[in-house]
Amino acid sequence: MATLSSPLVAAPVVSSIPAVPGLPLLGNLIAFRRDRLALQDAAARRGPIARISFGHIPLYIVTCGDLAHEVLVAQAASFQKSAGIQFLRPLLGDGLLTAEGELHRQHRKLLAPAFAPRRLASYGEVMVAETREQIARWSPGDRIDLAGEMMQMTLAIAGRTLFGVDVRRDASTVAHAIEIGMRAMDKAITSPLQLGYEWPLPRHLRMRRSVRMLDDVVFRLIAEGRALGTDRGDVLSMLLVARDEDDGTQLTDRQVRDEVMTLLLAGHETTANTLTWTWYELGRNPSALARLEAEVQRVLGTRTVATADLPELPWTAAVIDEAMRLHPPAYMIGRDALREVELGGHRLPARSIVAVNIRGIHRRPDYYPAPLAFRPERMLPDAKKARPRHHYLPFGAGPRVCIGSHFAVMEAQLALATMVQQTRLRLLRSHAVAEPLVTLRPRDGMPAIVERC
């Protein structure tokens, strides 16, 4: 599909795109603040591309694999990250998630070795050890909040693989600061008054405090890493010694801080939510759980799982993939058009905001019959191969695809196999409501009883 600089293209203008009805002046802003998933669903019902508006600003919601491919891959050069991501900048600086253009390309190249297969394999042992450590804190009969437990566990894993240190000692500070930061950011993004963080609003002050707390921890770790001066196998020490191939420059402390903060934030909450939703679905689907237990028992028995076992655990992988289909942590991906573009036969002017509705795409009945049913068999290798790739996009696609996708999948599989082997959990909630913050998480946690460990 071409961009619209060519006069030969005669696509209709945006007014022909179906709109979700809203209020005079405010458009769909109130509906968005009240229940943005319902608004996304309403947009999805209107077609592959639908229009909503925040006041006078239109937003185009794309709920179609082919059009998602256009935005994220084929026409990626005509888009940049949406302005909404700027709200993450105080926390993430110019890290990979927020950087654009040449800076993004350079940093992606610098970070890539940290996520290369050989390096990833070395993280596997840490992932299993931290899962066991988490389980060791439970006793039969305990009532736990599985969502919080998974958050602590993935934070500990991120800490050791990223920093090479045990952040459990800092876990509550870090988790608390991230939580405050995310909520403040979410408020800022959805506020009708878009004021910069320099305005001393309570939520901005909370945000600044949370950034200060996180900076204290991260800069301390950078100083410790610089003092050691060698690559110890973790991402931080790798970044501290990495040099640009072309000009030999090294990253400054500030740049390392931004990358580490980005990986910490992007890399722990998402995987924690994936594991929590996976257990939620397993709780509601006992036959899927029984098949999972049987697979883990047959392949591993009581042996500790290792990365090399993962190809032998296809049902374990399929269970996680199916949970991410129904509950994709990154439920929406935003972009701004840098120039006029054509999308689905419509012409969108430069600066249009486009949101790829990942959750809506994953729930389309024509892509996934009985879309709300949890059926891991749809994610077994042959079924996956038969499906167009862009019908399943939990990690996005194109030049901004998740750099940590293999890390995340490996972590979730190793953690799930270990938990299945060592514990039995009874989920206390058969109907959880999703809370869409920066990621999609269950509202009010996920209470569970530990039946065996």
Ligand code: HEM
């Ligand atoms: C289940 C877990 C995860 C999910 C669902 C997920 C999802 C995503 C998605 C959808 C994007 C693309 C956003 C966009 O195009 O605007 C992304 C980007 C990114 N993710 Fe993940 N992610 C996960 C885990 C991780 C992990 C474990 C790490 C690192 C340790 C990570 C680091 C990043 C980074 C740095 C980016 C920005 C990449 C770039 O722009 O070049 N993610 N993630």
